[in-house]
Amino acid sequence: MSTEGQLHRAPVLEVHNLSASYNRKPVLWDIDFRLEGGQIAGIVGPNGSGKTTLLRNIMGLMEADSGYVKLFGGDLKDVREKVSYVPQRESVDWDFPVSVREVVEMGRFRSRNLMRRLKAQDQDLVDQALEKVGMLEYAQRQISQLSGGQQQRVFLARALAQNADLYLMDEPFVGVDAATEDAILGVLSALRNQGKTVVIVHHDLQTAYQYFDSMILLNTRLVAYGPKEKVFTKETLQEAYGGRLTVLSKLSEVIAQSEFPVRERGFKENTGSGDGGA
Amino acid sequence: MSMEAFYIILTGALVAGSAALLGSFLVLRKMAMLGDAISHAVLPGIVIAFLISGHRESLSLLIGAAASGLLATFLIELLHRKARLQEDASIGISFTWLFAIGVLLISAYTGQVDLDQECVLYGEIAYVPLDQISLGSLGSGPRPTLIAGGLFVLSLSYVIISFKGLKLLSFNEDYAKSLGVRTQLWHFSFMAMVSLVTVLAFEIVGAILIVALLVVPAATAYLLSRSLIPMLVLAVVLGALASFGGYYLAVALNGSIAGGMVSLAGALMLITVLVLRFQKAKANPKALK
Numbered sequence: 001m002s003t004e005g006q007l008h009r010a011p012v013l014e015v016h017n018l019s020a021s022y023n024r025k026p027v028l029w030d031i032d033f034r035l036e037g038g039q040i041a042g043i044v045g046p047n048g049s050g051k052t053t054l055l056r057n058i059m060g061l062m063e064a065d066s067g068y069v070k071l072f073g074g075d076l077k078d079v080r081e082k083v084s085y086v087p088q089r090e091s092v093d094w095d096f097p098v099s100v101r102e103v104v105e106m107g108r109f110r111s112r113n114l115m116r117r118l119k120a121q122d123q124d125l126v127d128q129a130l131e132k133v134g135m136l137e138y139a140q141r142q143i144s145q146l147s148g149g150q151q152q153r154v155f156l157a158r159a160l161a162q163n164a165d166l167y168l169m170d171e172p173f174v175g176v177d178a179a180t181e182d183a184i185l186g187v188l189s190a191l192r193n194q195g196k197t198v199v200i201v202h203h204d205l206q207t208a209y210q211y212f213d214s215m216i217l218l219n220t221r222l223v224a225y226g227p228k229e230k231v232f233t234k235e236t237l238q239e240a241y242g243g244r245l246t247v248l249s250k251l252s253e254v255i256a257q258s259e260f261p262v263r264e265r266g267f268k269e270n271t272g273s274g275d276g277g278a
Numbered sequence: 279m280s281m282e283a284f285y286i287i288l289t290g291a292l293v294a295g296s297a298a299l300l301g302s303f304l305v306l307r308k309m310a311m312l313g314d315a316i317s318h319a320v321l322p323g324i325v326i327a328f329l330i331s332g333h334r335e336s337l338s339l340l341i342g343a344a345a346s347g348l349l350a351t352f353l354i355e356l357l358h359r360k361a362r363l364q365e366d367a368s369i370g371i372s373f374t375w376l377f378a379i380g381v382l383l384i385s386a387y388t389g390q391v392d393l394d395q396e397c398v399l400y401g402e403i404a405y406v407p408l409d410q411i412s413l414g415s416l417g418s419g420p421r422p423t424l425i426a427g428g429l430f431v432l433s434l435s436y437v438i439i440s441f442k443g444l445k446l447l448s449f450n451e452d453y454a455k456s457l458g459v460r461t462q463l464w465h466f467s468f469m470a471m472v473s474l475v476t477v478l479a480f481e482i483v484g485a486i487l488i489v490a491l492l493v494v495p496a497a498t499a500y501l502l503s504r505s506l507i508p509m510l511v512l513a514v515v516l517g518a519l520a521s522f523g524g525y526y527l528a529v530a531l532n533g534s535i536a537g538g539m540v541s542l543a544g545a546l547m548l549i550t551v552l553v554l555r556f557q558k559a560k561a562n563p564k565a566l567k
């Protein structure tokens with residue numbers, strides 16, 4: 001990734017003055033930001049700050065009160081094939097009678113092939129996706145017989161099978177152990193190295209600084225966005241998380257730790273390609 | 279087995295099979311009570327069709343029922359999506375409201391018309407063999423059995439053709455939308471099928487039976503299955519079993535056939551739950567309190 005390339009790169013995701021509400025209660029208020037491609041970005045904020053709502057709005061799953069979203073400079077319906085959405089794990093019934101493989105196959109479903117069989121090349125992509133998240137040997141298992149971390153891997157595999165350019169993931173790190181965390185991070189940085197963009201909803205401040213290149217700090221309003229060093233200040237975090245001192249007192253600790261990571265992740269180089277401002 | 283018994287059991291099994299195929303997806307989508315809702319919501323359509331046509335000829339009643347069944351579906355969607363009410367609340371409101379209108383219409387016109395809730399709501403499977411229809415050179419057969427056969431073929435074709443779409447939609451509707459799948463269209467085609475099966479079965483076997491057949495075999499199969507196709511097959515088999523066993527249960531007790539079939543379906547479910555609990559207790563004695 002050259003700096004030159006970054007200068008000319010058009011934003012992959014633009015959110016313009018977006019406001020959204022549930023039952024007239026505003027949940028997002030005048031959100032406005034741009035995100036450049038080729039990076040891993042985090043949407044970070046406390047519980048109930050509207051992170052899931054923001055993702056649902058970007059994916060056209062609910063109607064905004066005002067504002068609009070652009071993906072790859074255009075409308076979602078024109079670039080659907082390039083965008084992959086990973087819902088929050090709890091949003092589906094994991095007792096559903098399907099196998100791991102059947103779920104990952106859904107990543108190859110399209111409006112036009114729903115009444116046909118999947119092609120051999122689709123099946124190959126499914127195999128590759130299962131392989132990448134280390135779930136190939138579990139392919140025939142029913143999804144109810146998976147651990148929380150394995151469920152997250154299945155969702156990740158389904159997204160990978162879509163072969164998109166932009167991945168929007170809702171809390172993929174919830175309920176995973178260290179091994180799965182590393183596996184997921186490995187997959188994500190591989191995506192970034194291919195020039196793809198990953199946007200991750202995340203609520204844990206401790207790890208956010210390690211995981212992401214840039215951040216969107218949210219609490220109904222947009223508190224800050226840009227390269228993580230800019231976003232992660234005492235002032236912005238206090239604004240987003242309120243006076244929760246336990247969180248703030250840990251902050252300096254977190255940053256200090258991140259500067260000298262204990263575990264090697266192959267993930268600590270900072271591309272800093274997030275848009276400044278806000 | 280007498281010819282009457284054969285026709286009753288066959289008709290029950292065909293209706294049960296259709297209901298099980300669609301009901302499985304209702305159960306998976308956590309919309310099991312939708313059959314109940316539709317079977318109530320069709321009442322005003324039936325009454326209005328009767329008031330207009332002036333007789334209890336079944337085609338016009340059927341059209342009326344289908345129309346108000348679909349109206350209920352639209353109403354539920356409207357309340358859920360536009361008024362942003364929860365889905366179960368939307369279902370509850372829509373069907374009680376439509377049912378109330380039906381009751382109101384009946385009571386307003388009582389005396390003037392020969393129509394009461396009993397005859398509208400309780401089709402009777404015991405009368406199946408009486409309604410013979412000529413099939414030209416093939417001889418004759420009971421009309422309800424033929425309708426039930428058509429219904430089963432239609433339901434089976436629909437589920438086979440729509441299998442991937444129904445699976446995707448039932449498992450993860452938001453994800454389906456994110457793929458650009460027109461989920462509304464799928465939803466309404468599915469609801470139209472459920473309405474059709476409910477309304478037709480309604481006339482053949484009665485309301486109580488169809489509501490039970492939509493839910494109980496499918497829910498039992500859900501408990502026993504790890505994958506979708508075996509679940510569908512099992513639901514159909516359980517439905518047929520309920521029809522067969524229920525008939526003889528009713529004969530033995532000299533009771534209602536529909537009652538026998540529902541009771542047997544319920545008993546199969548109960549046995550399943552008990553066996554599963556027993557197995558679980560054996561595998562993990564501490565899991566049970």
Ligand SMILES: Nc1ncnc2c1ncn2[C@@H]1O[C@H](COP(=O)(O)OP(=O)(O)OP(=O)(O)O)[C@@H](O)[C@H]1O
Nearest residue numbers: 022023027045046047048049050051052053054203
């Ligand atoms: N379906 C809904 N109906 C009504 N209110 C909702 C609904 N979904 C979310 N909300 C409300 O909207 C606000 C934002 O919710 P959202 O799920 O976007 O938060 P979040 O940042 O994703 O939180 P979490 O970290 O808990 O996942 C919350 O106050 C929540 O109560």
Ligand SMILES: [Mg+2]
Nearest residue numbers: 051052053088
């Ligand atoms: Mg959320």
